[in-house]
Amino acid sequence: MKLSYSSLVAAAVCATAFTFSSCNDSKSALTTEVGTAAETATSASNAVATTETASTGPSTPDPASIPASRIADAATITARPQVPILCYHQIRDWRPRDSKGAKDYIVPVEQFKKQIQMLADSGYHTILPDQLYAYLATGAPLPPKPIMLTFDDTDLDQFTVARPELEKHGFKAVYFVMTVSLGRPRYMSKAQVKQLSDEGNVIGSHTWDHHNVKKYQGEDWVTQVEKPTKTLEEITGKDIKYFAYPFGLWNPEAIPQLKQRGMVAAFVLAEKRDPQDPLYTIRRIIASGYWSPRTLHNSMVNSF
Secondary structure, eight states, X not given: OOOOOGGGTTTSSOOBTTBOOOOOOOOOOOOOOOTTHHHHHHHHHHHSOXXXXXXXXXXXXOGGXXXXXXXXXXXXXXXXXXXXXXXXXXXXXXXXXXXXXXXGGEEOHHHHHHHHHHHHHTTOEEOOHHHHXXXXXXXXXXXXXXXXXXXXXXXTHIXXXXXXXXXXXXXXXXXXXXXXXXXXXXXXXHHXXXXXXXXXXXXXXXXXXXXXXXXXXXXXXXXXXXXXXXXXXXXXXXXXXXXXXXXXXXXXXXXXXXXXXXXXXXXXXXXXXXXXXXXGSBOOEEOOTTOOHHHHHHHHHHHO
C-alpha cells in the first residue's frame, strides 16, 4: 500500500504557535546490500580508526576518519538499497481541535507502542547515522533488517513517551532538535537532550526555529544552523554532524552551506534524492498517526 503526503507538507505543519511538524511523505522498505559490501567494509575498517556506536552493531567508523579515497561516488551511493527511515513528531493522543491533516503528524500513544512492537516482533534492528553513513559511503555491512527511527521538533513526549518505549526494545533513535523550543512548555529541556545523547541516541540539528531552508538569505545560515549547532554541541559535548531540513524542503544551494558548517549528511522526506549529493538528501517517510502496524510495515516495504 503506497501513501503520499506531498500535499500535506505546507498545510499540516505549524498549525499553532510552536507546534512545529516538519515533514511530507510517501514510500519505504527493507533491504541489505550483498555482493562486495563485506569486502569493501573490511578494507574501509582496516584503514580508519573506529568509534563505538550505541546501537546494536559493532564499532562504526566516524565519518571524519574515513579517507576520501574510500568514499563511493554519487552513483554508487544512490544505487545502494535504501534503509527504511521513519520520521515521528508528536506522540500523544488526538485532541478535538487537531485537524485531519495534523493527525498525520500526531501518533496516539497506544498506536505508537503497537508500531514499535511490530518493528521489534518483525526482527528490525535500529541503526544510527554513523552506521548509515558508513554503509552508504563505503558499503559497510548493516545488521539484519536495519531501520532508523528519527524524531523532529523537540516535543517533550518524545522524551517522556517514546524514549521509554524504545528502551523497552533496546532501540536507539535520532532526535533532530529545534533549539528555539528548548525549555519551553511541552518541549524538551537541555538536560533531557543531554540525557538522550548520553544514553546512546544521536542528536541532530533541525535549525533554530524551523525556518524553510529554501528561503535563507544573508545571516540566516548563521542564525538557523551555525549557532544552533554550537548550542547542541555545548549541550551534548559531541560534534553535531547530521541535519534534517524543516518541512523536508531543500535546494541545491543549501548543500555547500551545510558542508561548510560540518554536516556530513542531511535528511529530507519522501521526494527524490539529489543525484549529485545523495548523502545530503537521504529519504525518510512520516509515520502517520492513522497507520496501523500493518499499514506502517506495508508503507515501509513499498517506499524504500
